[in-house]
Amino acid sequence: MIGNDLGATVQRMKSFGQVLEWADELSPDEQESLVSILQRRLREQRRAELVAAVKEARKEFRTRRCRPASPSQIMRKILG
Numbered sequence: 001m002i003g004n005d006l007g008a009t010v011q012r013m014k015s016f017g018q019v020l021e022w023a024d025e026l027s028p029d030e031q032e033s034l035v036s037i038l039q040r041r042l043r044e045q046r047r048a049e050l051v052a053a054v055k056e057a058r059k060e061f062r063t064r065r066c067r068p069a070s071p072s073q074i075m076r077k078i079l080g
Helices: 002-024 028-062 071-079
Strands: none
Touching: none
């Protein structure tokens, strides 16, 4: 199993290197456009992850797997 993971990692690194080489071949304007597109996609992914986390938290609250607490209550619980 580890061998397969290593092989997949090596392949991704080769692919990543190819992407960087291809990006170097783009004009400066095209590189800026690529950066803008990648940044927008990352923001969208993070937003989707946050939405999923909020939905999960609300579900936990609804099913009483968690309950409201003040910041001081949370800190007391963390610090023991």
